[in-house]
Structure formats: structure tokens, C-alpha cells
Amino acid sequence: MGVSFLSTCPSLLSLVANDTPPSTRYHPRSVPICCNKTIIDVVGEEPFHWRRREVLKCVGATVGLEIIGSSGSLVGMANAADLIERRQRSEFQSQVKGTLYNAIKGNPDIIPSLLKLALNDALTYEKATKSGGPNGSIRFSSEISRPENTGLSPALNLLEEAKKEIDSYSKGGPISYADLINYAAQSAVKATFLAAAISKCGGNEEKGNILYNAYGSNGQWGLFDRQFGRVDAQDPDPEGRVPIWEKASVQEMKDKFSAVGFGPRQLAVLSAFLGPDQSATETLLASDPDVAPWVQKYQRSRETVSRTDYEVDLITTFTKLSTLGQQINYEAYTYPRAKIDITKLKL
Structure with a gap:
């Protein structure tokens, strides 16, 4: 869900891209997120559907940032x-x-x-x-x-x-x-x-x-x-x-x-x-x-x-x-690594 919301919010995507260092893991519970104009008076003049859309944007950003933060291990x-x-x-x-x-x-x-x-x-x-x-x-x-x-x-x-x-x-x-x-x-x-x-x-x-x-x-x-x-x-x-x-x-x-x-x-x-x-x-x-x-x-x-x-x-x-018209397979000659049975390791 986070990905779909982020994809519809260019402003939030730029926030993530510019303000989140690549080497820093994101912890959503310890870092507050404040979205512009989402903390408003419920009885104000803004239409309800506008407030709902902005709230959903924040939810999407939070989930999206969680995905980005947890993807570090996958990239590694x-x-x-x-x-x-x-x-x-x-x-x-x-x-x-x-x-x-x-x-x-x-x-x-x-x-x-x-x-x-x-x-x-x-x-x-x-x-x-x-x-x-x-x-x-x-x-x-x-x-x-x-x-x-x-x-x-x-x-x-x-x-x-x-x-x-x-x-x-x-x-x-x-x-x-x-x-x-x-x-x-x-x-x-x-x-x-x-x-x-x-x-x-x-x-x-x-x-x-x-x-x-x-x-x-x-x-x-x-x-x-x-x-x-x-x-x-x-x-x-x-x-x-x-x-x-x-x-x-x-x-x-x-x-x-x-x-x-x-x-x-x-x-x-x-x-x-x-x-x-x-x-x-x-x-x-x-x-x-x-x-x-x-x-x-x-x-x-x-x-x-x-x-x-x-x-x-x-x-x-x-x-x-040596490469005229050729498509090079850069994965050629690679092979699966041998799996290690940790139950047989002697510690």
C-alpha cells in the first residue's frame, strides 16, 4: 500500500529521496511525521474528502518509509x-x-x-x-x-x-x-x-x-x-x-x-x-x-x-x-554457491 501512495505523491517522494541518508535505517515509531495541513480543526471549513485524502497521504508515506527503511538488508x-x-x-x-x-x-x-x-x-x-x-x-x-x-x-x-x-x-x-x-x-x-x-x-x-x-x-x-x-x-x-x-x-x-x-x-x-x-x-x-x-x-x-x-x-x-553486434551475458559462467548445513558445523 505504501508504494502505491508514494507513487501518487511526488512531493513525498522528493522528501524521502532528499532527506533520508542511504545508510540510515528509518524508525517510524521514534521519528514523528508531520504532513502539511493534516492537523486541522475538524469543524473547519475544509471538506471532509480533502482531509481524508491528506490523511491517507500521510499513512502512505509512513508505510512507504517503513518499506524503504527495511529494504537495506535486501540491497545488501x-x-x-x-x-x-x-x-x-x-x-x-x-x-x-x-x-x-x-x-x-x-x-x-x-x-x-x-x-x-x-x-x-x-x-x-x-x-x-x-x-x-x-x-x-x-x-x-x-x-x-x-x-x-x-x-x-x-x-x-x-x-x-x-x-x-x-x-x-x-x-x-x-x-x-x-x-x-x-x-x-x-x-x-x-x-x-x-x-x-x-x-x-x-x-x-x-x-x-x-x-x-x-x-x-x-x-x-x-x-x-x-x-x-x-x-x-x-x-x-x-x-x-x-x-x-x-x-x-x-x-x-x-x-x-x-x-x-x-x-x-x-x-x-x-x-x-x-x-x-x-x-x-x-x-x-x-x-x-x-x-x-x-x-x-x-x-x-x-x-x-x-x-x-x-x-x-x-x-x-x-x-x-570482438563485440560487433553481440549482446553480452554478464551472468555467464556464474554458479550457485554451495549451501552450508549449519547443523553439521562444529563450534
């Missing part, structure tokens, strides 16, 4: 549950990254294919129909066997083996291929960043790790890490949406990137995703006046110690690529 429980789910997802995500790191470390030559796998899965996205995108559809045999995906089967096989391990320890259900492919690409990108840092240190892995941790862009992955919960497609995406990158002209590449909301800048920074030889791809892209300035910018950035411009722009672009 909701916040606690949310924190538990976040921790569950974070712990699972860390395990997934560990598994993928080890898989890639043992197969460094697979890195370009992992990057292209993620790109080709994502660029099936079509804005007009809001279909396709990074939805794991590339796992289907009819899609992975298409000409644009030639040579990517070993990368998919590697991820299928990793998925078996991940699913074996997952408490919140199997990981989606959509998440798996994108987190594998993230691990591959990080591996290239680390390799570049080690190279700058003359091949010394210890110094390279120190350099990467001190000056690298690991902290820029926050938004990407929150996008955890992509849903798999149940059918292959339509054919003809992804170019054969090795045969495509720069204009064809620009047209495809433009169709999903990307421009020359994003095309240049994603050059490592377009084929096994980044240098050859960049040489081709540099022939286009729109793309050339960005290619040169990132080449200069990679020569610096921190490589900030290149790494940050790549992370930002890949994050957007």
Missing part, C-alpha cells in the same frame, strides 16, 4: 550476490587465460592464425540485418572450410583442445566458442607485445618481461575483459561477407572495414590480423593515401620503448571488433 544481499558472481567470473577468466597462455606458448607459430580466426569470425557482422559477428560460427565445418578461412583449421583445432581442458574445470558451464576465440586472440596479441619487449632487450626474457610490465599496455584491457559472456551462433554465418585478405585490394579492405564502422585507422592497426606477414600487409596498405599515414604512425610507435600509440589503439580496436 543483492550487492553481496553481485560481488560473488563477479569473483566467480574473474576467477574463471583467469583460469581461461592461463590455459590459453600455455597453449600458445607451446605453439608460437599459430599466433597469426589465431588473430585471423578472430577477425574472420567477427567480420561476418552485417549492420543492416544485425546478424553475424564474433559469435563462434566459424567453428562449423561449412564455414571454416571457406576460401577466406584456408589454413585456419589448425588454430581451431588448438582451441578445441584448450576448450576440453577449460570445460573440465568450469563450474559455470562450458565456455562459448565466441569467448574462446576472442580470448585466444587476446592472448596472441599479448604474446606479440611481450615478444617485442624481449626483442628490445636483446632477447633477454627476464629483462623483456620487466620492460613489458613496466611500460607495456596490459592495463588497457579492462573493457575487453568485462565483455565476457558472448553467446554462440547455432548455424554458420552467410557466405560472401569476408574477403580473402591475401587477394583483396586495399579498397576492398577499406570497404569491408567501413561496412562494420571502421576506417583507415582501424585497418592499419589491425594489419597483424590480415595475414601471416605483417610487413607485407603494411607495405600494401601504405600504397593507399588514406591508410598510409596510420601505417607510418604505428611503425614509428613500434620503434619506441613503450609502443603506446600502437598497442593502445590495437587493444581499443580489437575490443570493439
Whole structure:
């Protein structure tokens, strides 16, 4: 009843919202409530129905404030549950990254294919129909066997083996291929960043790790890490949406990137995703006046110690690529907490 009365009384709602501190419990028996014009002379000139309405407003406010005051424990429980789910997802995500790191470390030559796998899965996205995108559809045999995906089967096989391990320890259900492919690409990108840092240190892995941790862009992955919960497609995406990158002209590449909301800048920074030889791809892209300035910018950035411009722009672009048209389930991989039988506790 309190809720319905409060909903009809904006003045009382503003009183509750402005004068009741969030952390203070309301005790209606100890705090008097005085409503304007409700304490009146019964034999006065005000009509009875007006007095009744004002009295009911006060009753509604009192009950409503009681509900608000008692809801603190419910809010606390909701916040606690949310924190538990976040921790569950974070712990699972860390395990997934560990598994993928080890898989890639043992197969460094697979890195370009992992990057292209993620790109080709994502660029099936079509804005007009809001279909396709990074939805794991590339796992289907009819899609992975298409000409644009030639040579990517070993990368998919590697991820299928990793998925078996991940699913074996997952408490919140199997990981989606959509998440798996994108987190594998993230691990591959990080591996290239680390390799570049080690190279700058003359091949010394210890110094390279120190350099990467001190000056690298690991902290820029926050938004990407929150996008955890992509849903798999149940059918292959339509054919003809992804170019054969090795045969495509720069204009064809620009047209495809433009169709999903990307421009020359994003095309240049994603050059490592377009084929096994980044240098050859960049040489081709540099022939286009729109793309050339960005290619040169990132080449200069990679020569610096921190490589900030290149790494940050790549992370930002890949994050957007990995969510094209996707609805993220932020409750994915969570699971019910184990119930404790207090009768069995030993005090």
C-alpha cells in the first residue's frame, strides 16, 4: 500500500529521496511525521474528502518509509550476490587465460592464425540485418572450410583442445566458442607485445618481461575483459561477407572495414590480423593515401620503448571488433554457491 501512495505523491517522494541518508535505517515509531495541513480543526471549513485524502497521504508515506527503511538488508544481499558472481567470473577468466597462455606458448607459430580466426569470425557482422559477428560460427565445418578461412583449421583445432581442458574445470558451464576465440586472440596479441619487449632487450626474457610490465599496455584491457559472456551462433554465418585478405585490394579492405564502422585507422592497426606477414600487409596498405599515414604512425610507435600509440589503439580496436553486434551475458559462467548445513558445523 505504501508504494502505491508514494507513487501518487511526488512531493513525498522528493522528501524521502532528499532527506533520508542511504545508510540510515528509518524508525517510524521514534521519528514523528508531520504532513502539511493534516492537523486541522475538524469543524473547519475544509471538506471532509480533502482531509481524508491528506490523511491517507500521510499513512502512505509512513508505510512507504517503513518499506524503504527495511529494504537495506535486501540491497545488501543483492550487492553481496553481485560481488560473488563477479569473483566467480574473474576467477574463471583467469583460469581461461592461463590455459590459453600455455597453449600458445607451446605453439608460437599459430599466433597469426589465431588473430585471423578472430577477425574472420567477427567480420561476418552485417549492420543492416544485425546478424553475424564474433559469435563462434566459424567453428562449423561449412564455414571454416571457406576460401577466406584456408589454413585456419589448425588454430581451431588448438582451441578445441584448450576448450576440453577449460570445460573440465568450469563450474559455470562450458565456455562459448565466441569467448574462446576472442580470448585466444587476446592472448596472441599479448604474446606479440611481450615478444617485442624481449626483442628490445636483446632477447633477454627476464629483462623483456620487466620492460613489458613496466611500460607495456596490459592495463588497457579492462573493457575487453568485462565483455565476457558472448553467446554462440547455432548455424554458420552467410557466405560472401569476408574477403580473402591475401587477394583483396586495399579498397576492398577499406570497404569491408567501413561496412562494420571502421576506417583507415582501424585497418592499419589491425594489419597483424590480415595475414601471416605483417610487413607485407603494411607495405600494401601504405600504397593507399588514406591508410598510409596510420601505417607510418604505428611503425614509428613500434620503434619506441613503450609502443603506446600502437598497442593502445590495437587493444581499443580489437575490443570493439570482438563485440560487433553481440549482446553480452554478464551472468555467464556464474554458479550457485554451495549451501552450508549449519547443523553439521562444529563450534
